[in-house]
Amino acid sequence: MSTALISPTDAVTGARERMERAKRAARTVGLLSAERKGDMLRAVAARLEADTDLIVQANATDLQRGRETGLSEALQDRLRLDPARVSALAVAVREVAELPDPVGRVLDERRLENGLELTKVAVPFGVVGSIYEARPNVTVDIAALALRSGNAVVLRGGSAAEHSNRALIASMQAALESVGVDPEAIQTVDDFGRDGARAMMQARGLIDVLVPRGSAQLIETVVTESTVPVIETGAGLVHIVLDESARAEWALDIVVNAKAQRPSVCNAVETVLVHRGAADRLIPDLVTALHDAGVTVHGDPDVAARAEGVVPATPEDWATEYLSLDIAIRVVDDLDAAIEHIRSYSSQHTESIITDDPAAAERFLAEVDSAVVMVNSSTRFTDGGEFGFGAEVGISTQKLHARGPMGLPELTSTKWLVRGAGQVRG
Numbered sequence: 001m002s003t004a005l006i007s008p009t010d011a012v013t014g015a016r017e018r019m020e021r022a023k024r025a026a027r028t029v030g031l032l033s034a035e036r037k038g039d040m041l042r043a044v045a046a047r048l049e050a051d052t053d054l055i056v057q058a059n060a061t062d063l064q065r066g067r068e069t070g071l072s073e074a075l076q077d078r079l080r081l082d083p084a085r086v087s088a089l090a091v092a093v094r095e096v097a098e099l100p101d102p103v104g105r106v107l108d109e110r111r112l113e114n115g116l117e118l119t120k121v122a123v124p125f126g127v128v129g130s131i132y133e134a135r136p137n138v139t140v141d142i143a144a145l146a147l148r149s150g151n152a153v154v155l156r157g158g159s160a161a162e163h164s165n166r167a168l169i170a171s172m173q174a175a176l177e178s179v180g181v182d183p184e185a186i187q188t189v190d191d192f193g194r195d196g197a198r199a200m201m202q203a204r205g206l207i208d209v210l211v212p213r214g215s216a217q218l219i220e221t222v223v224t225e226s227t228v229p230v231i232e233t234g235a236g237l238v239h240i241v242l243d244e245s246a247r248a249e250w251a252l253d254i255v256v257n258a259k260a261q262r263p264s265v266c267n268a269v270e271t272v273l274v275h276r277g278a279a280d281r282l283i284p285d286l287v288t289a290l291h292d293a294g295v296t297v298h299g300d301p302d303v304a305a306r307a308e309g310v311v312p313a314t315p316e317d318w319a320t321e322y323l324s325l326d327i328a329i330r331v332v333d334d335l336d337a338a339i340e341h342i343r344s345y346s347s348q349h350t351e352s353i354i355t356d357d358p359a360a361a362e363r364f365l366a367e368v369d370s371a372v373v374m375v376n377s378s379t380r381f382t383d384g385g386e387f388g389f390g391a392e393v394g395i396s397t398q399k400l401h402a403r404g405p406m407g408l409p410e411l412t413s414t415k416w417l418v419r420g421a422g423q424v425r426g
Helices: 008-029 034-050 052-068 073-079 083-098 136-148 159-178 190-201 216-225 248-260 276-292 315-319 335-345 358-367
Strands: 106-111 117-124 127-132 152-156 186-188 209-213 238-242 269-275 296-299 326-332 350-354 372-375 412-419
Touching (some): 008 127, 008 190, 034 136, 034 159, 052 073, 052 159, 073 159, 083 136, 127 190, 136 152, 136 159, 152 190, 159 186, 159 190, 248 276, 248 350, 276 326, 315 335, 326 335, 335 358
Parallel strands (some): 127 209, 238 269, 238 350, 269 326
Antiparallel strands (some): 117 412
């Protein structure tokens, strides 16, 4: 049914009914053994592969509508599913299935003087919710991670990926049912449009934690309007610093990879800061290499003086997450100035420095306050799959509970188990 035909009241009621189903299913999923959860996810992977044609066909409908409505190239890239990408999703699900079970981990043990035995263990949250945009891969990634960590999941994937998400969720629910797991553990409120999203944000007691992924506006809306605890995943205003001692080959390879390998993702670099002592040596070849990769360079006057074809940078460029083949480059006087620029503009996602100076590297690692701080590495490695998590819930830029790429452990809470023998408190 079209969301236009559903009243806001009916939408909220319908969304809450689905969240209640997820809450009930969470009780059984949370008690599954590690072996059962692994079998469940292997069934999900196999079903996704079997349903590839249906999924790609549904995705084609979303892509066509996206082109007709002016969806940006960056969002179209995030939206696109072809057989190779569906296969990659299945591979990621299998990798999650083989990861150590995060549930039941003993985090602390102690015996009190009165004989009480205390054990702190990891337990599932219960129901994990996620609101996101035009990212059907998130539908599978979050569902797999939530199920592997013993949680049910409620998803709102947005109208841009409506058909894709419907096909993916139907496939995963069928897989759960085939192995005797309650398929209600995976729910979507996409049918209810924005009213469904608002219902999720107000579902305290039904959803235990909410993870938004998408534009800065979407994330800000969820953070400010939700009564459910939120793990914030921020925008990726990512920096690379080219230190005075940076090797030219590393600088060119890393910057071009970090920008052009996949520009539409949050770990792509947006701003490069070049130490003035390396500007003459690095900027001409760097700009040429970026142009050869199809990148438009927005540069300050110091950059424009050293290379051709540079678009004059404006103050807004330093605060822009392009998510496209655009990059801002600025010459800074020293490492102090580079760190200060990052403090002023960074979204605290990922920053990297290219340097041959161990002291500069260690200072950068210590002083830059972002979720991931790198030395001599492409920022594209900030990713749950690359970090060995199999997939990721998102990349948290907050400081509470989880920070950086979030995998299975971040989808668990804790519980104290206390075993006594008749003790009473005096």
